[in-house]
Amino acid sequence: MARQRGGRIRPFERETDDSVAILGADLEIQAAHSQGVRNTEQRGLVVRTKRNYRNRIKEMYVFFSLNYKDYYDVGVQKLSEEDRVSLDLFHYKNTHDLIYTGINVQMVKAFLAHKKQKANGNTSSHVQLRKYHDAILWGSQQAKQLLPRAYYDDIEKFLTSYRKETVDAKKEGKLDEQEADPISWSLFKLILSWALDTSNIFVWTYSILQWNCMARSVNIGSLGFHNFRAGEDHIVCCYDDTKSDQTGEKCTDKHIYANPLEPTVCPFLALAVFFSLESLHLSETEKLFQADGQTTAASQRYCGQLSELFKGNNDNLQGYIRSDHANSHGIRKGSATKVTSGTTLPPPTSSIAARGEWSLGQILDIYWHFAEPGDHYLGRCL
Numbered sequence: 001m002a003r004q005r006g007g008r009i010r011p012f013e014r015e016t017d018d019s020v021a022i023l024g025a026d027l028e029i030q031a032a033h034s035q036g037v038r039n040t041e042q043r044g045l046v047v048r049t050k051r052n053y054r055n056r057i058k059e060m061y062v063f064f065s066l067n068y069k070d071y072y073d074v075g076v077q078k079l080s081e082e083d084r085v086s087l088d089l090f091h092y093k094n095t096h097d098l099i100y101t102g103i104n105v106q107m108v109k110a111f112l113a114h115k116k117q118k119a120n121g122n123t124s125s126h127v128q129l130r131k132y133h134d135a136i137l138w139g140s141q142q143a144k145q146l147l148p149r150a151y152y153d154d155i156e157k158f159l160t161s162y163r164k165e166t167v168d169a170k171k172e173g174k175l176d177e178q179e180a181d182p183i184s185w186s187l188f189k190l191i192l193s194w195a196l197d198t199s200n201i202f203v204w205t206y207s208i209l210q211w212n213c214m215a216r217s218v219n220i221g222s223l224g225f226h227n228f229r230a231g232e233d234h235i236v237c238c239y240d241d242t243k244s245d246q247t248g249e250k251c252t253d254k255h256i257y258a259n260p261l262e263p264t265v266c267p268f269l270a271l272a273v274f275f276s277l278e279s280l281h282l283s284e285t286e287k288l289f290q291a292d293g294q295t296t297a298a299s300q301r302y303c304g305q306l307s308e309l310f311k312g313n314n315d316n317l318q319g320y321i322r323s324d325h326a327n328s329h330g331i332r333k334g335s336a337t338k339v340t341s342g343t344t345l346p347p348p349t350s351s352i353a354a355r356g357e358w359s360l361g362q363i364l365d366i367y368w369h370f371a372e373p374g375d376h377y378l379g380r381c382l
Contacts (some may be wrong), residue, residue, distance in 0.1 A: 007036040008080050043139070048296070056135040061096050063111050071107050089142055098142035100147055102289040105154040108136065112158065116165075123169035130159055179319035183334035183341065190320075191306075192264050194313050203309060203335050205274040206289065206302045211335045212256045212327065212382050213237060214356040221298030225286040231255060234379060235267070242357045252354045253372065255379040301330050333355070339381045347378035 005103040009296055024184050029037075045053075064072040076096050083306035084091055091097065133155055138239040174242050183191070186214050188211060209220050229236045235252045241247065275282065285291055310317055310326045317323050321330065340346050351374030353360050 015241050036224065043138070043180060046295070050090050050138075051092050052131070053135040053138045054090070054094050056132050057098060057139050058096075059115075060108070060111050060135075061098055062130065064107065064116060067114075068107060068110070075104060075107065097143065098136070098139060099319060100136070100143055100145035100146060103136070103140075103151055105151040106149075108132075108151070108155065109158050112162075114311075116162075122174050123166060126163045126166050129162060133159065153288060154310050179325065179332035180327045180333060181325040182331040182337045183326075185334070185338050186367070187317075187320040188331065188334055189262075189265060190316065191309065192380055194309050196264065198309070198312075200305060200309070201270075201274055201277055203305050205270040207263060207306070207331060208270045208297075209237075209256075210331050210377070212267055213254050213267075214332055214335045214352075215241065216332060216357075217302055218243075218296055218299040219357075221289050221296065221302065223288050225288070233257070234376075235271075235326045239357075251357075253375065254355050255372075255376050257382075276347040299328075339378060343381065351378045355357065 003134045043158060061072065061076045064076060075098065075305050078096050079091055079094065083089055083097075084095065084318070088219070096314060106195065112132060115129060115132070116124055118124055130145050136151075138145070159198075188207075192204055192207060195207065206217075206220055209215070210217060213220065224236070227237055227239060235256045237256055237262075256267050259266040263269050268335065274288075278288075282288070287294075304306060306328055310323065336352060339352060346352075350364075352358075355375060355378055359365055
Protein backbone atom coordinates (compact mmCIF):
# COMPACT_ATOMS: atom_id res chain seq x y z
CA MET A 1 0.00 0.00 0.00
CA ALA A 2 1.38 3.41 -0.94
CA ARG A 3 2.35 5.70 1.89
CA GLN A 4 0.10 8.75 2.33
CA ARG A 5 2.53 11.00 4.18
CA GLY A 6 6.13 12.14 4.21
CA GLY A 7 8.67 12.01 7.00
CA ARG A 8 10.32 9.06 8.66
CA ILE A 9 9.46 5.60 7.29
CA ARG A 10 8.28 3.39 10.13
CA PRO A 11 9.25 -0.33 10.29
CA PHE A 12 5.80 -1.62 9.31
CA GLU A 13 5.77 0.69 6.24
CA ARG A 14 9.01 -0.58 4.75
CA GLU A 15 9.21 -2.98 1.83
CA THR A 16 10.21 -6.37 3.23
CA ASP A 17 10.61 -9.97 2.12
CA ASP A 18 9.53 -12.52 4.72
CA SER A 19 9.19 -15.38 2.27
CA VAL A 20 12.80 -16.52 2.80
CA ALA A 21 13.96 -18.16 6.03
CA ILE A 22 16.43 -16.19 8.15
CA LEU A 23 19.95 -17.39 7.42
CA GLY A 24 21.56 -19.19 10.35
CA ALA A 25 18.47 -18.76 12.52
CA ASP A 26 19.39 -21.86 14.53
CA LEU A 27 22.89 -20.64 15.42
CA GLU A 28 23.50 -19.84 19.09
CA ILE A 29 24.93 -16.45 20.00
CA GLN A 30 27.88 -16.50 22.41
CA ALA A 31 27.07 -15.56 26.02
CA ALA A 32 29.33 -12.49 26.06
CA HIS A 33 27.73 -11.13 22.90
CA SER A 34 24.21 -11.86 24.17
CA GLN A 35 24.99 -9.94 27.36
CA GLY A 36 26.30 -7.02 25.34
CA VAL A 37 23.11 -6.91 23.28
CA ARG A 38 20.99 -7.19 26.44
CA ASN A 39 22.84 -4.33 28.15
CA THR A 40 22.03 -2.10 25.18
CA GLU A 41 18.41 -3.08 24.60
CA GLN A 42 17.46 -2.96 28.27
CA ARG A 43 18.10 0.78 28.29
CA GLY A 44 14.76 1.27 26.56
CA LEU A 45 12.93 1.26 29.91
CA VAL A 46 14.24 1.61 33.44
CA VAL A 47 13.82 -1.41 35.72
CA ARG A 48 11.29 0.40 37.91
CA THR A 49 8.96 0.91 34.93
CA LYS A 50 9.31 -2.72 33.86
CA ARG A 51 8.41 -3.88 37.36
CA ASN A 52 5.41 -1.58 37.35
CA TYR A 53 4.20 -3.01 34.03
CA ARG A 54 4.62 -6.61 35.21
CA ASN A 55 2.74 -5.86 38.42
CA ARG A 56 -0.11 -4.38 36.41
CA ILE A 57 -0.21 -7.40 34.13
CA LYS A 58 -0.38 -9.61 37.22
CA GLU A 59 -3.33 -7.58 38.53
CA MET A 60 -5.15 -8.30 35.28
CA TYR A 61 -4.63 -12.06 35.16
CA VAL A 62 -5.45 -12.41 38.87
CA PHE A 63 -8.69 -10.49 38.19
CA PHE A 64 -9.53 -12.89 35.35
CA SER A 65 -8.84 -15.91 37.56
CA LEU A 66 -11.29 -14.65 40.20
CA ASN A 67 -14.04 -13.23 38.00
CA TYR A 68 -13.77 -14.81 34.54
CA LYS A 69 -12.36 -18.30 34.99
CA ASP A 70 -13.38 -19.39 31.49
CA TYR A 71 -11.39 -16.55 29.95
CA TYR A 72 -8.50 -17.14 32.34
CA ASP A 73 -8.23 -20.68 30.99
CA VAL A 74 -7.81 -19.48 27.39
CA GLY A 75 -6.38 -15.98 27.80
CA VAL A 76 -3.60 -16.56 30.37
CA GLN A 77 -0.58 -18.83 30.08
CA LYS A 78 1.70 -20.27 32.73
CA LEU A 79 5.32 -19.32 32.23
CA SER A 80 7.97 -21.93 31.75
CA GLU A 81 10.91 -21.86 34.11
CA GLU A 82 13.09 -20.69 31.23
CA ASP A 83 10.78 -17.72 30.55
CA ARG A 84 10.51 -16.84 34.24
CA VAL A 85 14.27 -16.45 34.66
CA SER A 86 14.86 -14.85 31.26
CA LEU A 87 16.52 -11.46 31.66
CA ASP A 88 15.32 -10.46 28.20
CA LEU A 89 11.63 -11.05 28.93
CA PHE A 90 11.85 -9.69 32.48
CA HIS A 91 8.78 -11.30 34.02
CA TYR A 92 9.93 -10.11 37.46
CA LYS A 93 8.01 -12.15 40.09
CA ASN A 94 5.19 -13.19 37.79
CA THR A 95 4.34 -16.85 37.23
CA HIS A 96 1.87 -16.22 34.40
CA ASP A 97 1.41 -13.84 31.48
CA LEU A 98 -1.43 -12.72 29.28
CA ILE A 99 -1.86 -14.19 25.81
CA TYR A 100 -1.79 -11.07 23.67
CA THR A 101 -2.62 -12.51 20.25
CA GLY A 102 -6.41 -12.44 20.10
CA ILE A 103 -6.77 -10.73 23.47
CA ASN A 104 -10.42 -10.05 24.30
CA VAL A 105 -10.76 -6.30 24.67
CA GLN A 106 -14.13 -6.72 26.39
CA MET A 107 -12.37 -8.54 29.24
CA VAL A 108 -9.76 -5.80 29.46
CA LYS A 109 -12.49 -3.16 29.64
CA ALA A 110 -14.22 -5.17 32.36
CA PHE A 111 -10.99 -5.07 34.36
CA LEU A 112 -10.63 -1.32 33.80
CA ALA A 113 -14.23 -0.79 34.91
CA HIS A 114 -13.34 -2.71 38.07
CA LYS A 115 -10.32 -0.44 38.66
CA LYS A 116 -12.30 2.78 38.19
CA GLN A 117 -13.42 2.83 41.80
CA LYS A 118 -10.69 3.17 44.42
CA ALA A 119 -10.90 1.63 47.89
CA ASN A 120 -11.45 5.10 49.35
CA GLY A 121 -14.55 5.59 47.19
CA ASN A 122 -12.92 8.04 44.78
CA THR A 123 -12.62 7.64 41.02
CA SER A 124 -9.23 6.67 39.57
CA SER A 125 -7.58 9.22 37.33
CA HIS A 126 -7.34 8.73 33.58
CA VAL A 127 -3.58 8.29 33.86
CA GLN A 128 -3.94 5.46 36.39
CA LEU A 129 -6.13 3.46 34.00
CA ARG A 130 -4.12 4.32 30.91
CA LYS A 131 -1.03 2.74 32.47
CA TYR A 132 -2.71 -0.69 32.30
CA HIS A 133 -3.09 -0.16 28.56
CA ASP A 134 0.60 0.82 28.40
CA ALA A 135 1.46 -2.41 30.26
CA ILE A 136 -0.42 -4.48 27.68
CA LEU A 137 1.37 -2.75 24.81
CA TRP A 138 4.74 -3.39 26.44
CA GLY A 139 3.86 -6.98 27.37
CA SER A 140 2.83 -7.81 23.80
CA GLN A 141 6.07 -6.34 22.53
CA GLN A 142 8.11 -8.44 24.95
CA ALA A 143 6.16 -11.59 24.04
CA LYS A 144 6.41 -10.74 20.31
CA GLN A 145 2.67 -11.18 19.95
CA LEU A 146 0.58 -8.78 17.86
CA LEU A 147 -2.63 -7.39 19.33
CA PRO A 148 -5.86 -7.48 17.29
CA ARG A 149 -7.05 -4.27 15.64
CA ALA A 150 -10.28 -4.43 17.63
CA TYR A 151 -8.25 -3.97 20.80
CA TYR A 152 -6.79 -0.65 19.64
CA ASP A 153 -10.12 0.68 18.38
CA ASP A 154 -12.13 -0.24 21.48
CA ILE A 155 -9.57 0.67 24.12
CA GLU A 156 -9.01 4.13 22.60
CA LYS A 157 -12.75 4.75 22.62
CA PHE A 158 -13.01 3.59 26.24
CA LEU A 159 -10.12 5.72 27.50
CA THR A 160 -11.33 8.80 25.62
CA SER A 161 -14.77 8.43 27.19
CA TYR A 162 -13.26 7.77 30.60
CA ARG A 163 -11.39 11.08 30.44
CA LYS A 164 -14.79 12.81 30.28
CA GLU A 165 -16.00 10.70 33.21
CA THR A 166 -13.11 11.87 35.37
CA VAL A 167 -14.05 15.49 34.64
CA ASP A 168 -17.45 14.89 36.26
CA ALA A 169 -15.79 13.17 39.22
CA LYS A 170 -13.45 16.12 39.66
CA LYS A 171 -16.38 18.53 39.79
CA GLU A 172 -17.80 16.50 42.67
CA GLY A 173 -14.44 16.35 44.44
CA LYS A 174 -14.26 12.57 44.08
CA LEU A 175 -11.33 12.21 41.69
CA ASP A 176 -8.29 10.43 43.10
CA GLU A 177 -5.73 12.54 41.28
CA GLN A 178 -2.05 12.89 42.01
CA GLU A 179 -1.56 16.30 40.45
CA ALA A 180 0.26 18.94 42.44
CA ASP A 181 -0.86 22.50 43.10
CA PRO A 182 1.70 25.10 41.92
CA ILE A 183 3.77 26.41 44.81
CA SER A 184 3.80 30.20 44.69
CA TRP A 185 6.90 32.35 45.23
CA SER A 186 5.72 33.40 48.68
CA LEU A 187 5.00 29.82 49.73
CA PHE A 188 8.31 28.66 48.26
CA LYS A 189 10.22 31.14 50.43
CA LEU A 190 8.20 29.96 53.42
CA ILE A 191 9.11 26.32 52.68
CA LEU A 192 12.79 27.27 52.56
CA SER A 193 12.48 29.00 55.93
CA TRP A 194 10.83 25.85 57.37
CA ALA A 195 13.76 23.78 56.12
CA LEU A 196 16.28 26.18 57.65
CA ASP A 197 14.38 26.29 60.95
CA THR A 198 14.83 22.50 61.18
CA SER A 199 18.46 22.70 59.97
CA ASN A 200 17.54 20.61 56.92
CA ILE A 201 20.16 21.93 54.52
CA PHE A 202 19.53 19.00 52.16
CA VAL A 203 15.90 20.01 51.53
CA TRP A 204 16.86 23.70 51.39
CA THR A 205 19.53 23.21 48.71
CA TYR A 206 17.59 20.59 46.76
CA SER A 207 14.48 22.79 46.62
CA ILE A 208 16.40 25.83 45.42
CA LEU A 209 18.02 23.83 42.62
CA GLN A 210 14.68 22.32 41.62
CA TRP A 211 13.07 25.76 41.49
CA ASN A 212 15.87 27.34 39.45
CA CYS A 213 16.10 24.42 37.02
CA MET A 214 12.30 24.03 36.82
CA ALA A 215 13.14 20.35 37.19
CA ARG A 216 11.62 17.04 38.14
CA SER A 217 13.00 16.04 41.52
CA VAL A 218 14.71 12.98 40.03
CA ASN A 219 16.79 15.19 37.70
CA ILE A 220 18.21 17.11 40.67
CA GLY A 221 18.98 13.90 42.56
CA SER A 222 21.26 12.63 39.81
CA LEU A 223 23.35 15.80 39.51
CA GLY A 224 27.11 15.64 39.94
CA PHE A 225 29.95 18.15 39.66
CA HIS A 226 30.33 17.31 35.97
CA ASN A 227 26.84 18.75 35.37
CA PHE A 228 27.99 22.22 36.44
CA ARG A 229 30.40 24.74 35.01
CA ALA A 230 31.17 28.36 35.85
CA GLY A 231 29.89 31.24 33.76
CA GLU A 232 31.00 34.85 33.94
CA ASP A 233 28.47 35.81 36.62
CA HIS A 234 26.42 32.62 36.92
CA ILE A 235 26.51 28.82 37.12
CA VAL A 236 25.57 26.66 34.15
CA CYS A 237 23.77 23.37 34.81
CA CYS A 238 23.10 20.70 32.18
CA TYR A 239 21.60 17.23 32.84
CA ASP A 240 23.01 13.99 31.52
CA ASP A 241 19.54 12.88 30.40
CA THR A 242 15.86 13.40 31.15
CA LYS A 243 12.64 11.40 31.21
CA SER A 244 11.83 12.40 27.63
CA ASP A 245 15.43 12.41 26.37
CA GLN A 246 17.16 9.26 27.56
CA THR A 247 20.14 9.86 25.27
CA GLY A 248 20.74 13.40 26.54
CA GLU A 249 21.04 14.76 23.01
CA LYS A 250 18.56 17.60 23.60
CA CYS A 251 19.50 18.59 27.16
CA THR A 252 20.03 22.35 27.29
CA ASP A 253 22.09 24.64 29.52
CA LYS A 254 20.33 26.23 32.49
CA HIS A 255 21.90 29.48 33.67
CA ILE A 256 21.53 29.96 37.42
CA TYR A 257 22.11 33.30 39.13
CA ALA A 258 22.76 34.39 42.71
CA ASN A 259 20.28 36.45 44.74
CA PRO A 260 22.32 38.66 47.12
CA LEU A 261 19.17 40.54 48.24
CA GLU A 262 17.42 37.42 49.61
CA PRO A 263 19.98 34.94 51.00
CA THR A 264 17.27 32.39 51.83
CA VAL A 265 16.63 31.74 48.13
CA CYS A 266 20.20 32.22 46.85
CA PRO A 267 21.49 29.16 44.94
CA PHE A 268 25.13 30.18 45.39
CA LEU A 269 24.82 30.43 49.18
CA ALA A 270 22.85 27.17 49.42
CA LEU A 271 25.44 25.24 47.43
CA ALA A 272 28.31 26.76 49.43
CA VAL A 273 26.73 25.74 52.74
CA PHE A 274 25.83 22.28 51.42
CA PHE A 275 29.34 21.66 50.07
CA SER A 276 30.95 22.63 53.37
CA LEU A 277 28.64 20.35 55.39
CA GLU A 278 28.88 17.41 52.95
CA SER A 279 32.64 17.60 52.34
CA LEU A 280 33.18 14.03 53.58
CA HIS A 281 30.55 12.64 51.23
CA LEU A 282 31.83 14.70 48.32
CA SER A 283 35.40 13.49 48.89
CA GLU A 284 34.21 9.98 47.96
CA THR A 285 31.95 10.77 45.00
CA GLU A 286 31.24 13.60 42.61
CA LYS A 287 27.48 13.04 42.98
CA LEU A 288 25.94 15.84 45.04
CA PHE A 289 23.03 14.07 46.70
CA GLN A 290 23.47 10.31 46.32
CA ALA A 291 26.11 7.61 46.04
CA ASP A 292 27.51 6.35 42.75
CA GLY A 293 25.32 3.79 41.06
CA GLN A 294 22.08 5.02 42.64
CA THR A 295 19.36 6.46 40.42
CA THR A 296 16.35 7.59 42.47
CA ALA A 297 17.54 7.36 46.10
CA ALA A 298 18.08 11.12 46.51
CA SER A 299 14.74 11.98 44.92
CA GLN A 300 12.86 9.56 47.17
CA ARG A 301 14.68 10.88 50.23
CA TYR A 302 13.89 14.47 49.27
CA CYS A 303 10.20 13.81 48.54
CA GLY A 304 9.85 11.99 51.86
CA GLN A 305 11.48 14.78 53.88
CA LEU A 306 9.53 17.46 52.00
CA SER A 307 6.30 15.60 52.79
CA GLU A 308 7.22 15.52 56.48
CA LEU A 309 7.97 19.26 56.32
CA PHE A 310 4.51 19.86 54.88
CA LYS A 311 2.84 17.75 57.58
CA GLY A 312 4.66 19.63 60.34
CA ASN A 313 3.45 22.96 58.94
CA ASN A 314 0.06 21.88 57.64
CA ASP A 315 -1.90 24.78 59.18
CA ASN A 316 0.25 27.35 57.39
CA LEU A 317 0.34 25.27 54.21
CA GLN A 318 -3.45 25.20 53.86
CA GLY A 319 -3.48 28.97 53.54
CA TYR A 320 -1.72 28.60 50.19
CA ILE A 321 -2.57 25.25 48.57
CA ARG A 322 -4.54 22.06 49.22
CA SER A 323 -2.48 19.94 51.60
CA ASP A 324 -3.33 16.71 49.75
CA HIS A 325 -2.00 18.28 46.55
CA ALA A 326 1.33 19.40 48.03
CA ASN A 327 4.40 17.60 46.72
CA SER A 328 7.73 18.28 45.05
CA HIS A 329 6.18 18.58 41.58
CA GLY A 330 4.44 21.73 42.80
CA ILE A 331 7.83 23.45 42.97
CA ARG A 332 8.41 22.74 39.28
CA LYS A 333 4.93 23.98 38.41
CA GLY A 334 5.33 26.98 40.71
CA SER A 335 8.54 28.22 39.12
CA ALA A 336 7.00 27.89 35.65
CA THR A 337 3.95 29.81 36.84
CA LYS A 338 6.07 32.59 38.36
CA VAL A 339 8.09 33.30 35.21
CA THR A 340 5.02 33.29 32.97
CA SER A 341 2.74 35.40 35.17
CA GLY A 342 5.04 37.31 37.53
CA THR A 343 5.96 39.96 34.97
CA THR A 344 4.33 41.77 32.04
CA LEU A 345 7.38 40.84 29.94
CA PRO A 346 7.95 37.10 30.55
CA PRO A 347 10.87 35.16 29.07
CA PRO A 348 10.37 33.52 25.64
CA THR A 349 8.12 30.46 25.61
CA SER A 350 10.85 28.46 23.89
CA SER A 351 13.30 29.23 26.72
CA ILE A 352 10.76 28.21 29.39
CA ALA A 353 9.98 24.97 27.54
CA ALA A 354 13.67 24.20 27.11
CA ARG A 355 14.51 24.72 30.78
CA GLY A 356 11.52 22.69 31.94
CA GLU A 357 12.27 19.97 29.36
CA TRP A 358 8.77 20.40 27.89
CA SER A 359 7.99 19.72 24.25
CA LEU A 360 6.65 22.49 22.03
CA GLY A 361 5.31 19.90 19.59
CA GLN A 362 7.06 17.93 16.87
CA ILE A 363 7.34 20.76 14.35
CA LEU A 364 8.43 23.49 16.78
CA ASP A 365 10.91 21.15 18.49
CA ILE A 366 12.61 20.74 15.11
CA TYR A 367 12.46 24.29 13.79
CA TRP A 368 12.11 26.54 16.88
CA HIS A 369 15.57 26.22 18.33
CA PHE A 370 16.56 27.11 21.88
CA ALA A 371 18.09 30.60 22.26
CA GLU A 372 20.65 31.07 25.07
CA PRO A 373 19.98 34.79 25.76
CA GLY A 374 16.37 33.90 26.61
CA ASP A 375 17.56 31.43 29.24
CA HIS A 376 19.83 34.05 30.82
CA TYR A 377 16.79 36.29 31.24
CA LEU A 378 14.76 33.34 32.51
CA GLY A 379 17.47 32.50 35.07
CA ARG A 380 17.37 36.04 36.43
CA CYS A 381 13.57 35.92 36.72
CA LEU A 382 13.74 32.68 38.69
